[in-house]
Amino acid sequence: MARYNFRETEAKWQRIWHERRLFESAAEPGRPKYYVLEMFPYPSGKLHVGHVRNYTMGDLVARYRRAQGFNVLHPMGWDAFGLPAENAAIAEHTHPALWTGENIRTMRAQLQRMGFAYDWSREIATCHPEYYRHEQKMFLDFLAAGLAYRKESWVNWDPVENTVLANEQVIEGRGWRSGAIVEKRLLAQWFLRITAYAEELLDALSGLDRWPERVRLMQEHWIGRSEGARVVFQVAGREERIEVFTTRQDTLFGASFLALSPNHPLAQRLAETDPTLAEFIAECNRIGTSEAAIETAEKRGYPTGLDAVHPFDPSRRVPVWVANFVLMEYGTGAIFGCPAHDQRDLEFARKYRLPVLPVVLPPGADPASFAVGEDAYIEDGTLYNSDFLDGLSVTSAKRAAGERLEALGRGERTIAWRLRDWGVSRQRYWGCPIPVVHCGACGIVPVPERDLPVTLPQDVSFAEPGNPLDRHPSWKHVACPACGRPAQRETDTLDTFFESSWYFLRFCSARSAEAFERATVDYWMPVDQYIGGVEHAVLHLLYSRFFTRALTRCGYLDLAEPFAGLFTQGMVCHQTYQSGTGDWLFPEEVATDAEGRIVDDAGRPVVTGRTEKMSKSKKNVVGLDAIVDTYGADTARLYLMSDSPPERDLEWTETGIEGTWRYVNRLWRLVDEPAIALPPAGTAIPAGLAPAAAALRRATHKTILAVTEDLDQFRFNRAVAHLRELSNAIEEFPAETPGAGHALREGLETLVRLLGPMMPHLAAEMWQRLGHGDVLALVPWPEADRDLARDTLVTIAVQVNGKLRGTLDIERDAEKGAVETAALALPQVSRWLDGNKPRKVIVVPNRIVSIVA
RNA sequence: GCGGACGUGGCGAAACGGUAGACGCAGCAGACUUAAAAUCUGCUCCGGGUUUCCCGGGUGCGGGUUCGAGUCCCGCCGUCCGCACCA
Numbered sequence: 001m002a003r004y005n006f007r008e009t010e011a012k013w014q015r016i017w018h019e020r021r022l023f024e025s026a027a028e029p030g031r032p033k034y035y036v037l038e039m040f041p042y043p044s045g046k047l048h049v050g051h052v053r054n055y056t057m058g059d060l061v062a063r064y065r066r067a068q069g070f071n072v073l074h075p076m077g078w079d080a081f082g083l084p085a086e087n088a089a090i091a092e093h094t095h096p097a098l099w100t101g102e103n104i105r106t107m108r109a110q111l112q113r114m115g116f117a118y119d120w121s122r123e124i125a126t127c128h129p130e131y132y133r134h135e136q137k138m139f140l141d142f143l144a145a146g147l148a149y150r151k152e153s154w155v156n157w158d159p160v161e162n163t164v165l166a167n168e169q170v171i172e173g174r175g176w177r178s179g180a181i182v183e184k185r186l187l188a189q190w191f192l193r194i195t196a197y198a199e200e201l202l203d204a205l206s207g208l209d210r211w212p213e214r215v216r217l218m219q220e221h222w223i224g225r226s227e228g229a230r231v232v233f234q235v236a237g238r239e240e241r242i243e244v245f246t247t248r249q250d251t252l253f254g255a256s257f258l259a260l261s262p263n264h265p266l267a268q269r270l271a272e273t274d275p276t277l278a279e280f281i282a283e284c285n286r287i288g289t290s291e292a293a294i295e296t297a298e299k300r301g302y303p304t305g306l307d308a309v310h311p312f313d314p315s316r317r318v319p320v321w322v323a324n325f326v327l328m329e330y331g332t333g334a335i336f337g338c339p340a341h342d343q344r345d346l347e348f349a350r351k352y353r354l355p356v357l358p359v360v361l362p363p364g365a366d367p368a369s370f371a372v373g374e375d376a377y378i379e380d381g382t383l384y385n386s387d388f389l390d391g392l393s394v395t396s397a398k399r400a401a402g403e404r405l406e407a408l409g410r411g412e413r414t415i416a417w418r419l420r421d422w423g424v425s426r427q428r429y430w431g432c433p434i435p436v437v438h439c440g441a442c443g444i445v446p447v448p449e450r451d452l453p454v455t456l457p458q459d460v461s462f463a464e465p466g467n468p469l470d471r472h473p474s475w476k477h478v479a480c481p482a483c484g485r486p487a488q489r490e491t492d493t494l495d496t497f498f499e500s501s502w503y504f505l506r507f508c509s510a511r512s513a514e515a516f517e518r519a520t521v522d523y524w525m526p527v528d529q530y531i532g533g534v535e536h537a538v539l540h541l542l543y544s545r546f547f548t549r550a551l552t553r554c555g556y557l558d559l560a561e562p563f564a565g566l567f568t569q570g571m572v573c574h575q576t577y578q579s580g581t582g583d584w585l586f587p588e589e590v591a592t593d594a595e596g597r598i599v600d601d602a603g604r605p606v607v608t609g610r611t612e613k614m615s616k617s618k619k620n621v622v623g624l625d626a627i628v629d630t631y632g633a634d635t636a637r638l639y640l641m642s643d644s645p646p647e648r649d650l651e652w653t654e655t656g657i658e659g660t661w662r663y664v665n666r667l668w669r670l671v672d673e674p675a676i677a678l679p680p681a682g683t684a685i686p687a688g689l690a691p692a693a694a695a696l697r698r699a700t701h702k703t704i705l706a707v708t709e710d711l712d713q714f715r716f717n718r719a720v721a722h723l724r725e726l727s728n729a730i731e732e733f734p735a736e737t738p739g740a741g742h743a744l745r746e747g748l749e750t751l752v753r754l755l756g757p758m759m760p761h762l763a764a765e766m767w768q769r770l771g772h773g774d775v776l777a778l779v780p781w782p783e784a785d786r787d788l789a790r791d792t793l794v795t796i797a798v799q800v801n802g803k804l805r806g807t808l809d810i811e812r813d814a815e816k817g818a819v820e821t822a823a824l825a826l827p828q829v830s831r832w833l834d835g836n837k838p839r840k841v842i843v844v845p846n847r848i849v850s851i852v853a
Numbered sequence: 854g855c856g857g858a859c860g861u862g863g864c865g866a867a868a869c870g871g872u873a874g875a876c877g878c879a880g881c882a883g884a885c886u887u888a889a890a891a892u893c894u895g896c897u898c899c900g901g902g903u904u905u906c907c908c909g910g911g912u913g914c915g916g917g918u919u920c921g922a923g924u925c926c927c928g929c930c931g932u933c934c935g936c937a938c939c940a
Contacts, residue, residue: 003891172936172937173937213857213858214857214858214934214935217856217857217935218856218857218934218935218936220856221855221856221857221935221936222935222936224936224939226939226940228940244940245939245940246940247939247940248940259940299938323938324938325938325940326938326940327938327939327940329939330939330940331939331940334940335940336940337940338940342940343854343938344938344940345940347938416939416940417939418936418939534934534935537935538935538936642865642876642877643865643866643877643878644865644866645866648859648865648866650865651864651865653864653865653878655878655879656865656877656878658878659877659878659879660877662891662892663877665891665892666892669892717865717866717867717876717877718866718867718875718876720876720877721866721867721875721876721877722875722876723876724876724877725875725876728876795872796871796872797871797872798872799871799872799920799921801920801921802919802920802921803921804872806872807872828907839920840920841920842871842920842921844871844921847871847872848871848872848921850871850920850921851920852920852921
């Protein structure tokens with residue numbers, strides 16, 4: 001029996017697609033377009049099967065939309081700047097550019113072997129000056145527009161990567177890549193003013209109706225809008241004032257202390273003359289607020305000895321503390337504490353024996369006896385002990401207190417955001433240089449546009465830790481562009497998320513001398529279907545939304561949202577294995593012995609661990625090359641689409657890929673060894689076929705409808721199931737049926753066309769084998785004949801008292817009365833009715849008859 | 854702690870409120886083979902019975918709505934993910 005020769009076939013069709021430039025596209029104003037994009041990869045080395053699931057999905061969508069007649073843009077490129085290249089340079093004594101280039105060559109070849117329909121003429125790598133020169137210009141435009149700025153601030157310092165991280169890159173107090181506990185450092189850094197768009201980025205989320213709800217919620221929380229008030233407290237007997245932010249201005253009469261962040265300017269100033277306070281602050285910064293959150297929730301404070309004047313009652317004073325749980329980065333860096341109605345304040349007050357004065361009375365509680373115990377009362381209630389607020393609800397009291405603050409000039413209602421500005425400075429070599437010069441006389445001077453790009457020096461050393469740009473003997477020394485005196489280049493480079501924030505625009509006109517051509521961007525954007533991992537929910541996806549708006553503000557384009565549709569795919573998982581000594585083992589290093597035990601090469605027992613996301617560190621990876629060598633690209637592609645819903649994790653198993661390989665061969669035999677002779681391609685199908693042939697036609701057209709719907713809704717696993725049902729129907733088709741050849745040819749051709757987006761090589765070869773001279777990739781998506789797809793007979797379930805008692809085969813759309821009569825006539829039904837008349841009969845057309853006895 | 858998602862056979866999973874388990878994996882039995890692989894046929898939720906069929910139970914647990922609930926509502930339990938001293 002002939003096996004399908006994927007090696008020859010896949011190479012053949014890849015050559016034909018390439019030679020005919022089938023997947024290169026150009027903007028065609030007026031023609032409907034479809035921009036499909038998968039999050040571009042970081043060129044880290046070799047691909048494993050887990051890497052290609054989302055590219056397979058993207059390719060499926062691209063080929064499907066192309067068959068539907070859309071002008072499809074489906075590009076690929078490389079997110080090529082980043083720290084792993086530097087680490088490799090250190091470990092392997094190579095250069096980041098060489099290492100990156102080598103990886104790109106390897107991974108490009110791997111993607112090409114998968115037969116993905118990319119327009120390779122648009123390939124980009126972000127580490128090339130032809131790419132990053134444009135973002136240097138963007139940076140300068142942001143600077144001019146006030147969207148980029150430099151400030152000294154407390155930043156997240158990763159002690160392993162020796163660089164600053166953005167808030168979005170700190171996960172549970174640790175660096176997102178290194179896993180090192182992040183420290184706080186006060187540094188002068190470049191920031192992008194993403195907070196200027198906080199409201200817009202939040203409001204526009206509701207319009208992203210083709211985004212997963214989960215991602216929108218994550219962004220909503222990340223942006224974190226809180227309505228409240230800014231309240232000004234005068235420090236008693238001093239000039240200073242302390243501003244706090246609160247969402248509970250209604251509870252101001254319950255205030256029993258003010259707390260400053262250790263990094264609050266007033267706290268810093270007081271520490272200059274108070275060594276104990278200075279030591280307390282130093283300790284807070286040493287531990288770091290985020291680590292403290294992980295280790296212990298203990299609240300610690302230090303009384304400054306100052307008192308603040310209550311804004312509503314000048315005769316009242318509240319002590320001013322410095323407290324470790326107050327963040328300088330949120331609100332104003334200072335709070336007022338109302339222990340009765342805030343759990344955190346309560347814990348602090350209990351520890352330092354500060355008064356707990358309730359001002360919100362729970363419904364039905366007795367004002368004379370109500371007291372707060374272990375838990376602060378945070379629900380709604382009626383204000384009391386609160387002067388002019390007495391008797392109001394929490395909501396009304398918030399309004400009244402806010403109005404009074406505004407009238408007194410001691411505050412105002414305002415909104416606080418959790419979102420902070422995006423810190424983009426990185427103290428690393430392998431990134432885009434920030435195009436500014438520091439001049440002793442002129443300060444910060446932008447590099448003039450005519451001098452762009454500022455390129456990275458090639459001759460750098462990674463022998464010592466720290467930033468090679470800073471150590472380079474000559475690179476940073478330049479004349480000030482403004483005054484000509486000796487000055488120094490900025491040696492920080494941009495966060496690599498800067499590159500990925502606009503690459504989708506560059507793809508629209510990848511070879512343009514400008515960043516992108518306005519007309520092509522206007523045609524192709526927004527991306528119709530974006531596909532990638534959920535790990536970028538508040539990183540890349542938020543930055544890109546901001547960046548698109550910032551570019552619009554600077555006149556580059558006219559667009560707010562870059563990604564109209566988003567799909568976040570699940571991960572590919574594999575069982576993990578460990579040797580007796582605890583070392584991780586690759587799947588190919590283990591086997592099952594005669595007794596069914598899992599053993600290693602030497603026959604020693606292996607510990608099987610949980611199934612986890614494929615990762616090099618746990619060695620539970622399956623190399624892409626090995627799979628393509630053994631089974632071919634199409635088998636891998638189909639398997640990746642078939643076993644789990646695309647948004648859920650997929651477990652890769654050897655038996656699973658083998659099962660798919662068997663199916664591929666079954667498909668091949670359908671055309672290689674057809675059961676009966678088929679009429680020539682293009683023969684019209686005669687009317688009035690035998691029932692069996694009509695049944696196959698019905699199955700065929702039903703499959704078109706089902707698969708089309710499945711692909712539209714990203715239900716690829718169901719699409720595969722429907723295709724397998726059709727191939728089962730074709731295999732079981734009785735060949736001796738009159739007119740069989742016509743129905744069989746239609747079934748096979750339809751199957752092949754529907755398979756095209758998933759298994760493009762096999763389908764193309766089958767199409768040719770069926771006698772077609774054209775290339776399947778250019779054949780339109782099949783259209784279903786709804787009349788042919790409709791059943792003439794339907795099977796209706798019959799329930800008595802909610803239990804299934806029988807089924808009824810009856811003409812489709814039969815009269816309700818006739819269905820009821822037929823159902824009641826069923827012997828199983830009369831047995832359960834026991835001679836009685838039914839109390840009620842419900843007929844759902846073509847579905848069910850429900851009889852109540 | 855807050856927010857979200859998800860709990861269905863031995864496994865991956867299907868099921869507009871309408872016949873639970875489609876499609877596949879694994880397993881079992883058989884055919885073809887000297888044999889193996891490949892291929893093909895049949896069986897496979899659990900319990901019971903008078904066994905071409907019938908009865909009962911079954912979608913994490915407990916309630917509810919409905920002629921009818923895996924699906925909707927309320928309350929639990931569990932798993933995973935995100936955020937986490939955000940004032």
